[in-house]
Amino acid sequence: MKNVKTVVPARAAWSSVVRTGETLTVTDLYGNQAVDFLVYDAHDTSVRYSAPDTIQAQGTIFLTTGSVLLSNEHTPLMTVVADDVGRHDTVGGACSKESNTLRYGHHTWSQHACVDNFLAEGVKYGLGKRDLVSNINWYMNVPVEKDGTLGIVDGISAPGLSLTLRAERDVLVLVSNCPQINNPCNGFEPTAVEMTIEAGRGDGA
């Protein structure tokens, strides 16, 4: 029985193909660590995660158990089948060196950021900048006030909490274990997470 565990160190990138029916469990080993996440149809990467389609289909901006991650063609890529936390972000996107200059100042330019992780990991599969879109931030907490004010605030995760995704087709997953140190998305101190891929749970996949 397939069971592949990988610890992704703080600030690092990770990727894998997850086959139809297999599950991917993301474990927040030390708590409050944002895990930036993109997913593509493994056989046609022009079909990729769509935050807008996922939001419009489920009628809410937060992800949890039962949420289906939809593609830009409104087809299912993965489903959240278990979640210890109850709320994950679809709105904030990835940090980049460029957006950091706007959010915090130009002194942050030499710091590492998620978009660079996505580019470095994606290029292994022939993906480039045109293939990056708004991503999921597992464990990141982005509330929206009545007047529209939004921001990344202290997380609601804790050490050892996890969520599990089931692949609804063969998918390519790109992860950036967020290196941001200027906001509470990871408590100002990036830490390691763990990725576990398992064979289908009794569905024969």
Added chain:
Amino acid sequence: MATATTYGARDHARAQEGARAEAMPVVPASAWPAPPCEAGHLVWAETVAGGNYTHRVLARGTELRLTDLLGDACAHLLLFVADRPWERLNVADTVKVQWNAYLGEGRLLLSDQGRVLASVVADTSGRHDALCGTSTLVRNTERYGDGTPQSASPAGRELFKLAAAKNGLEPRDLPPSLSFFQGVEIREDGALDFTGSAGPGGSVTLRAEQDVTVLIANVPHPVDPRPDYVCTPLEVLAWRSEATRPGDQLWETTPESRRAFLNTAEFLAARGLA
């Protein structure tokens, strides 16, 4: 038959010139009857039918006014830097950097490179959405029976694919889009409330802060709960004006907007463009 010969067919086709339709481009734009700007500055004047699309490359400093003529337009919009389209609208950065999920006057439409593509200089509608994107073939087929461009219920993404192709771009170049004139609000628990239109006559004016390729699809908002495909004509007018400059109020609205304009100015200066 008058069209039985090549000469007759030619005469028949040429006799159509001057015909008017409810939705059409007016060329030259200067022939538009009531321009909102100095005579001769209009560069684009068009009425886009519900279920249709349009696109244009606009020079830095051009103002673009979208008007919901009858109250049921929905202008889905994408922006790309004109000559390097891999730099493009980033809705996540647009809402995150400005600390607000909603669009309106004074907001900047940001690229993924920490620069300004366009600014919202006027807004009389207030019903917009930066989170739900546009509609798809799959969803429109479920809801309306069809979503192909030639059907009675075209999907926004299908129209964007056509508009993108006419600018040398592919489906992978289409990121999440914005939509104007059909609003969505977010509840505390994250749920969406569709607030619909502000009514006939609402308008939004954008100012291009770089040379940009603009794609527009006028289709129903994807969470519009009405069972029928309801989308009415969108008026599009653009005219020569001036880009935001140091000292303009918009430049200094927030620390984030100041840095976004500074990044943009330096980029353009290095290229010799401004």
